[in-house]
Amino acid sequence: MFTNCSSSTTSLQLRVGPTLLNHRSGIINLNRHNSVFFPGRSVRQLSLRTTASRSGHILSIRSSSDHAAMVFDEMAVALNIMDEIRVETSRMEKSISAVPGLAIILFGDSKSSKAYEVPGLMVGIKTLVVRLAEDSSEEEVLKYVSNFNDDPCVHGILVQSPLPSHMNDKNILNAVSVEKDVDGFHPLNIGLLAMRGREPFCVPRIPKGCIELLRWYNFEIKGKRAVVLGRSNTFGMxxxxxxxREDATVTIIHSKTKNPEEITRQADIIISAVGQPxxxxxxxxxxxxxxxxVGTSVVKDPSxxxxxxxxxxxxxxxxxxxxxAITxxxxxxxxxxAKAMLLSNTLTSAKRNHNFM
Amino acid sequence: MFTNCSSSTTSLQLRVGPTLLNHRSGIINLNRHNSVFFPGRSVRQLSLRTTASRSGHILSIRSSSDHAAMVFDEMAVALNIMDEIRVETSRMEKSISAVPGLAIILFGDSKSSKAYEVPGLMVGIKTLVVRLAEDSSEEEVLKYVSNFNDDPCVHGILVQSPLPSHMNDKNILNAVSVEKDVDGFHPLNIGLLAMRGREPFCVPRIPKGCIELLRWYNFEIKGKRAVVLGRSNTFGMxxxxxxxREDATVTIIHSKTKNPEEITRQADIIISAVGQPxxxxxxxxxxxxxxxxVGTSVVKDPSxxxxxxxxxxxxxxxxxxxxxAITxxxxxxxxxxAKAMLLSNTLTSAKRNHNFM
Known part of the structure; x- marks a missing residue:
C-alpha cells in the first residue's frame, strides 16, 4: 500500500552556538551550545518548547503550522549519548589505561572506513577497519572473526551486513564471540534478551536506539501499551x-495480523519497521x-x-x-x-571485559 | 485476587473399551478404543459431539448442564502423541538400530524414577535415571551433565527443577548441551525460538503442549489474536x-499491565499461567x-x-x-x-543426531 502523504514541514536553517544545523525538526542541545540565533523570516515560523529530558536540557523548536506533535531529534540525542561515552572512555583510560577497541569487517569499496573511524575517534574508541574483497571466501572472513575473538584489545566485532550473497550469514553470525557481538544478533544474545533475570552481552543497535530516544525524552514505558509493526530478527522482534523488559504490554503486528489499525489505536507507543510507505x-x-x-522505502517521484x-x-x-511526539x-x-549505539555496546563490552564499573 | 468460582461439573465414570476412565471432561480417543459404554443414569446427562481433529477421531462428551464450551482432554491428546512417538521409535530402531536415550538427574527421594521410566518404556525410549542426594555439590551435577553431554547414547538430558537451593540454576542450565536440552530452557534455544528462519533444538515442554492441544483440535492459530497471561521464562515468554511462530498476533499480559480484561476481550486464544486463582x-x-x-494455586477449603x-x-x-473450548x-x-513433550523432544533430538528423517 502506498498513499501520497507527504509533509509540508519547512526545512529550517538554525545557527546554534558554534554549530550551523540544517534540520527539519529543530531540537538542539543547550548543554553543548549556549546561544541560539534564528535568521530573518524563520523566527516568525517557529515556536519554542522545552521538554524535560534525562539531562533536562532538550529544547524543541516547532514550526507554526498545524502540527501538534513534538518532533524527536535523534541527532541531538545521539550526540548527547556520544558525549557520555567519551566521558566514560576517558575515565576508563585514566583509571586502568585501557581503551575500548572495535573491529569492523567491510566488503568492497562501497563504504568509507572513515564513517566508522571518525565517530570512534570522537569518543575515544579505537576502531580497526578490515576491508575485504566482495568475492572473499567465507573461510577468510571466519579467520578474521576468529582472530578478533582472540584479540584482547578488541571488545566489539562488527561484520558488514548484508553479507556478500555467497556467504552464509548464520555461520558468520554464530562465529562472532557473544561477548563481542556488538550487533546483538547472536541467538544467545537474543535468548538472554528474552529471558527475565538474564542480561544479554549486547542489544541490537536500532532497537536500543529507539528505547534510548524514549528515555531521553522521559516518556514512560512501564505499564504502557506498545505496538511494534514488523517482526524481523534485526528490528521488530x-x-x-x-x-x-521495560514493563510495557507489547503486541507485535505483522503481515498476518488482521485489522492492525484496531490494535494500533490502543497503543501509547508505536514503533514501525515494515517498509510499507x-x-x-x-x-x-x-x-x-x-x-x-524506523522503516523507510524509496518511492518514485519525478518532481x-x-x-x-x-x-x-x-x-x-x-x-x-x-x-x-513523532520522529x-x-x-x-x-x-x-546507530553508530552511537555501536560505540555504546563496544564500551559496555570493554568495561565488562576489564571488570571496570 | 481470589474469587470463589468453583465449577458445578459432575465427575463422570465412563467405561471406554478396555479402559475405565474417571474424568470430568470426557473426551476419549476412538482410535485406541472401539467401544463406549455409559452406565445407567449418566447417559442421560451427556451430550456427544465429534470434533474434527488432526487424526479426525476425537469425541467430546459434555454434560447436559448450561456449559457451552467444549472441554479439552489433554490426556487423550497426550496418549495419541505418545502413540505417534512409539511408531517413530520403532521405525528408527528397525531402520538404523538406534534407540533414543533420555538421561534424568533427580535429587532426594521425593520423585519416583518409575514416573519417567514407564512412559519412556511405553514409547521405546531408553530412560536412565540418576538419583543424587539433596546436598550434592554443584560440581557433582555438572560432572554428570558433562558425561551425558559426551554420551552418544543419550539424546536428551533433564535436570529436576527446581534445583536444590544451594545450586546455581544458570550454571547448570548453561552446562547442558543445547542439542540435548530437552527442557528447551537454554538461552540459545530461547534465542533460536524467537528468531524467524531459525530452529531451536528443543522447545519448552508445557508451551509446546499447549500448541499441540490447539493443533489436535484443529484450532487455527494463524492470524488469530492471542493473549498469554504471565511472562515467565519457563512458560509465558x-x-x-x-x-x-504460528503467525498469531500475540500480546503478553503481566503484572504491570493496566486493564488486562480489555486486552483479553479481544483475544481468540487465551493461555494463562500466572497462578492467580x-x-x-x-x-x-x-x-x-x-x-x-496452565496456572493453578492451592486454596484453603475446609470442606x-x-x-x-x-x-x-x-x-x-x-x-x-x-x-x-476450555481446559x-x-x-x-x-x-x-508434559512427559509426552519430553519424549517428543528426546525423539527429535535422536533423529537429528542420527540424521534420521
Whole structure:
C-alpha cells in the first residue's frame, strides 16, 4: 500500500552556538551550545518548547503550522549519548589505561572506513577497519572473526551486513564471540534478551536506539501499551523484547495480523519497521501516542531531485496531528544514532571485559 | 485476587473399551478404543459431539448442564502423541538400530524414577535415571551433565527443577548441551525460538503442549489474536514466542499491565499461567474464544478432603459459558502431556543426531 502523504514541514536553517544545523525538526542541545540565533523570516515560523529530558536540557523548536506533535531529534540525542561515552572512555583510560577497541569487517569499496573511524575517534574508541574483497571466501572472513575473538584489545566485532550473497550469514553470525557481538544478533544474545533475570552481552543497535530516544525524552514505558509493526530478527522482534523488559504490554503486528489499525489505536507507543510507505495513517493513532518510524522505502517521484524520494511507514502529515511526539518525516533511524549505539555496546563490552564499573 | 468460582461439573465414570476412565471432561480417543459404554443414569446427562481433529477421531462428551464450551482432554491428546512417538521409535530402531536415550538427574527421594521410566518404556525410549542426594555439590551435577553431554547414547538430558537451593540454576542450565536440552530452557534455544528462519533444538515442554492441544483440535492459530497471561521464562515468554511462530498476533499480559480484561476481550486464544486463582472471569472473554489454563494455586477449603483444593487462573464456571473450548476446571497441564513433550523432544533430538528423517 502506498498513499501520497507527504509533509509540508519547512526545512529550517538554525545557527546554534558554534554549530550551523540544517534540520527539519529543530531540537538542539543547550548543554553543548549556549546561544541560539534564528535568521530573518524563520523566527516568525517557529515556536519554542522545552521538554524535560534525562539531562533536562532538550529544547524543541516547532514550526507554526498545524502540527501538534513534538518532533524527536535523534541527532541531538545521539550526540548527547556520544558525549557520555567519551566521558566514560576517558575515565576508563585514566583509571586502568585501557581503551575500548572495535573491529569492523567491510566488503568492497562501497563504504568509507572513515564513517566508522571518525565517530570512534570522537569518543575515544579505537576502531580497526578490515576491508575485504566482495568475492572473499567465507573461510577468510571466519579467520578474521576468529582472530578478533582472540584479540584482547578488541571488545566489539562488527561484520558488514548484508553479507556478500555467497556467504552464509548464520555461520558468520554464530562465529562472532557473544561477548563481542556488538550487533546483538547472536541467538544467545537474543535468548538472554528474552529471558527475565538474564542480561544479554549486547542489544541490537536500532532497537536500543529507539528505547534510548524514549528515555531521553522521559516518556514512560512501564505499564504502557506498545505496538511494534514488523517482526524481523534485526528490528521488530528485539524491539518488542526490549519494550517487554521495560514493563510495557507489547503486541507485535505483522503481515498476518488482521485489522492492525484496531490494535494500533490502543497503543501509547508505536514503533514501525515494515517498509510499507505511509501504512500507518492518522486514524490508526490514539491521540497523544508516541510514534517512532524506523522503516523507510524509496518511492518514485519525478518532481524530486533524483526522481525518487524516501517515504516512511508512518504517514507523517496525518499522524503528527494526532500523536504527542513523532520522529521526523520520512526518516528512519539516523546513522549517527546507530553508530552511537555501536560505540555504546563496544564500551559496555570493554568495561565488562576489564571488570571496570 | 481470589474469587470463589468453583465449577458445578459432575465427575463422570465412563467405561471406554478396555479402559475405565474417571474424568470430568470426557473426551476419549476412538482410535485406541472401539467401544463406549455409559452406565445407567449418566447417559442421560451427556451430550456427544465429534470434533474434527488432526487424526479426525476425537469425541467430546459434555454434560447436559448450561456449559457451552467444549472441554479439552489433554490426556487423550497426550496418549495419541505418545502413540505417534512409539511408531517413530520403532521405525528408527528397525531402520538404523538406534534407540533414543533420555538421561534424568533427580535429587532426594521425593520423585519416583518409575514416573519417567514407564512412559519412556511405553514409547521405546531408553530412560536412565540418576538419583543424587539433596546436598550434592554443584560440581557433582555438572560432572554428570558433562558425561551425558559426551554420551552418544543419550539424546536428551533433564535436570529436576527446581534445583536444590544451594545450586546455581544458570550454571547448570548453561552446562547442558543445547542439542540435548530437552527442557528447551537454554538461552540459545530461547534465542533460536524467537528468531524467524531459525530452529531451536528443543522447545519448552508445557508451551509446546499447549500448541499441540490447539493443533489436535484443529484450532487455527494463524492470524488469530492471542493473549498469554504471565511472562515467565519457563512458560509465558516461550508460549508467546511459539504462538508468534504460528503467525498469531500475540500480546503478553503481566503484572504491570493496566486493564488486562480489555486486552483479553479481544483475544481468540487465551493461555494463562500466572497462578492467580480465578483471575480470568467470564466478562474477560470474547464469546467463542479458546481458553487454556496452565496456572493453578492451592486454596484453603475446609470442606475439601485435605482442607485445600486446586484453583486455576481461569474462573471455569463463568468462562466455560462464554468460551468455545476450555481446559478442565482447576487443571494445569497434565503430567502426561508434559512427559509426552519430553519424549517428543528426546525423539527429535535422536533423529537429528542420527540424521534420521
Amino acid at each position: 528485539p524491539t518488542a523484547l526490549l519494550l517487554q 505511509n501504512m500507518v495513517r492518522g486514524s490508526w493513532i490514539k491521540p497523544g501516542a508516541v510514534v517512532i518510524n 524530486a531531485s533524483y526522481g525518487f524520494r524516501m517515504v516512511g511507514d508512518i504517514c507523517y502529515e496525518e499522524v503528527c496531528k494526532v500523536a504527542s 521526523p518525516d520520512a526518516c528512519g533511524p539516523s546513522l549517527l544514532m | 516461550p508460549t508467546a514466542l511459539l504462538l508468534q 480465578n483471575m480470568v472471569r467470564g466478562s474477560w472473554i470474547k464469546p467463542g474464544a479458546v481458553v487454556i489454563n 475439601a478432603s485435605y482442607g485445600f483444593r486446586m484453583v486455576g487462573d481461569i474462573c471455569y464456571e463463568e468462562v466455560c459459558k462464554v468460551a468455545s 478442565p476446571d482447576a487443571c494445569g497441564p497434565s503430567l502426561l502431556m
